[in-house]
Amino acid sequence: MSDDIKKVCAREALKLIKTGTIIGLGGGSTISYLIQYIKEDANLEVKVVTPSVKTRLLCIQNGLEVLYTSAVEQISVAFDGCDEVDESLNALKSGGGIHTKEKLIASMAEDYILLVDDTKFVSRLTFKHPVVLEILEDSLAYVQHKVAELGGKPSIRTSAAKDGFTVTENGNLLLDVHFEQVDDIAKLESELQQIRGVVDTSLFVNVATKALIAGESGVRLVSGTKN
Template structure:
């Protein structure tokens, strides 16, 4: 059995019956969908990922629109980096705003990762992604440069023009040097008018499950690991 399948099986044990569950994207979450479908648990799913929503539909799970939900019992997601203080950085999918809405509603928001994504502090080798209202594009560009960032608007690979979020907003990838204070950087970015949200995840994560080659471990805040 692969490490990610084993991690999904462990995540399943944290899901209560008769609950609303948040699911992000990625291979481990895909395995978790399959496990949920065969578990017999009565669950409803909210997800920001079209791929995950479609997979749930095909597996026979009920998917609710996020706007109809004000409470989530548990949410599971991936990330590009996570540190011992439970800060995380997401980049690729450009759905971080909706992911964080779900995370904010969840009693438990748990990220599922492989060991290479865990470090004592975030390395910022991935860009911080900003969802930006178009009218604020120029001022946001100037402000992130003043904060030491190197911004680049994300372009579409399949059509002429810029990539847009599901809400019709621009996506800005900003490369930052490693900051002294991650929470302060997140606060500064979120207080630029026109920034909808950032792909930094600060103060939302309740647990980290690490899919190692032969075992799954739970990482406490502070970096201590326990086999589960």
């Protein structure tokens, strides 16, 4: 997504925020533009919860009040990005490894809106990106065995910038699982969640309520239902 398209998307997102509310903000450059626009709008007063350390710092630098997520029960609207979202608003996130907290904030929100460009909007999830599992360290071999039974190819996440495995803020490991073919997306999410040791997955099913799809021809809002 070009910077211009990201800015247009952020402007549209701004229109969906009501003053005097608590909002959720994920990570990424579109969110960065949204923070800038919130700061510039003198009539808009909001408080923020975020799963992202970078977003937290950016909000603080721009004078926005950031609340401890642990002290908040419900928020008005949350915005986030993703790697891919389909027409049923199933979404897949892979990169940041903070999906457990992202999904928590999504569940707290009356509206959870994904901000993406039209290259990430597909008729049905393709699973070209892995499903990421946050798992307890002790469960590593067991979870790898169980996801292999489901047809997944697991690989534990490491980083060139760190010796050993990548560890989440919660002290857990990240397992990237590639699936070649998924016949029932909701069933896969349910089966992964039921594996003991899995904290949460980066597959978002019945979580997003809307998606703002930005492209050269403008921005459109796709709505779904949230259970």
